[in-house]
Amino acid sequence: MYTVKEAFYTLQGEGARAGRASVFCRFAGCNLWSGREQDRDTSVCRFCDTDFVGTNGQNGGKFRTASELADFLASLWPEHSGIATPYVVFTGGEPLLQLDRELVDAMHARGFEIAVETNGTVTPPAGIDWLCVSPKGASELVLTGGDELKLVYPQPEALPERFVSLDFAHFYLQPLDTAALDALPAPAAAREHYREVLATDTPMNQCVSYCMANPQWQLSLQTHKISGID
Ligand SMILES: C[S@@+](CC[C@H](N)C(=O)[O-])C[C@H]1O[C@@H](n2cnc3c(N)ncnc32)[C@H](O)[C@@H]1O
Numbered sequence: 274m275y276t277v278k279e280a281f282y283t284l285q286g287e288g289a290r291a292g293r294a295s296v297f298c299r300f301a302g303c304n305l306w307s308g309r310e311q312d313r314d315t316s317v318c319r320f321c322d323t324d325f326v327g328t329n330g331q332n333g334g335k336f337r338t339a340s341e342l343a344d345f346l347a348s349l350w351p352e353h354s355g356i357a358t359p360y361v362v363f364t365g366g367e368p369l370l371q372l373d374r375e376l377v378d379a380m381h382a383r384g385f386e387i388a389v390e391t392n393g394t395v396t397p398p399a400g401i402d403w404l405c406v407s408p409k410g411a412s413e414l415v416l417t418g419g420d421e422l423k424l425v426y427p428q429p430e431a432l433p434e435r436f437v438s439l440d441f442a443h444f445y446l447q448p449l450d451t452a453a454l455d456a457l458p459a460p461a462a463a464r465e466h467y468r469e470v471l472a473t474d475t476p477m478n479q480c481v482s483y484c485m486a487n488p489q490w491q492l493s494l495q496t497h498k499i500s501g502i503d
């Protein structure tokens with residue numbers, strides 16, 4: 274059984290594959306935050322920009338089998354798409370709490386390349402084609418290699434230096450979007466948590482400065498927010 278918050282066709286907004294047409298499958302649930310606002314303050318991951326609770330999003334629901342979910346996701350890819358390889362991005366919530374070998378095989382059998390957006394704390398099944406790891410706060414990474422490491426910046430307990438020697442092909446800094454934190458009512462300890470690292474400059478300016486001073490890192494913008502596509 275797979276619990277899906279939402280599934281939709283869009284463009285990948287972030288990282289090295291930004292701009293690529295993609296079917297997004299957002300699984301419900303995460304191991305670093307319950308998704309309840311009253312738990313933000315005490316969670317390992319406090320800045321999440323996503324509602325991943327329940328199944329009430331677009332095309333959300335419970336899917337009994339891998340082939341049932343794979344059939345549905347494949348149906349979201351446009352029919353006359355020429356030679357482009359179909360692409361699915363599993364995200365969440367934390368997708369590796371649910372993505373298993375059966376679903377990987379079922380998507381491959383339908384001709385899809387498979388990408389995953391993960392917080393890096395859960396071991397993935399074999400066969401993933403593009404692995405994006407985005408470390409969170411003080412959490413311990415079990416995934417120390419992959420295609421891209423995409424660090425939300427700045428985070429007080431997750432400095433870039435901690436990750437720069439890991440086995441990734443690309444290293445990205447993505448500006449911390451504080452909208453979810455800004456919306457919290459006072460006193461908002463979750464917002465207070467970032468006070469010091471946000472005191473000097475905006476996340477965008479801090480990312481730009483860091484990438485210019487440390488050219489191993491590149492800037493990742495959340496282009497779906499800029500375009501308003503989703
Ligand atoms: C919602 S998460 C879901 C996947 C997985 N749980 C993870 O954290 O990577 C998807 C992507 O959004 C990023 N993200 C979440 N909240 C953000 C924020 N407030 N600002 C910038 N990026 C954010 C995450 O770091 C991750 O790369």
Ligand SMILES: Nc1nc2[nH]cc(C(=O)O)c2c(=O)[nH]1
Nearest residue numbers: 283284285286287364390497
């Ligand atoms: N367009 C778009 N691109 C994305 N890349 C990563 C996302 C995510 O929430 O995992 C995301 C998302 O939510 N929308």
Ligand code: SF4
Nearest residue numbers: 303306318321366392
């Ligand atoms: S780990 Fe990912 S899904 Fe979970 S709370 Fe953090 S950003 Fe959101």
Ligand SMILES: [Mg+2]
Nearest residue numbers: 286322323364
């Ligand atoms: Mg998102």
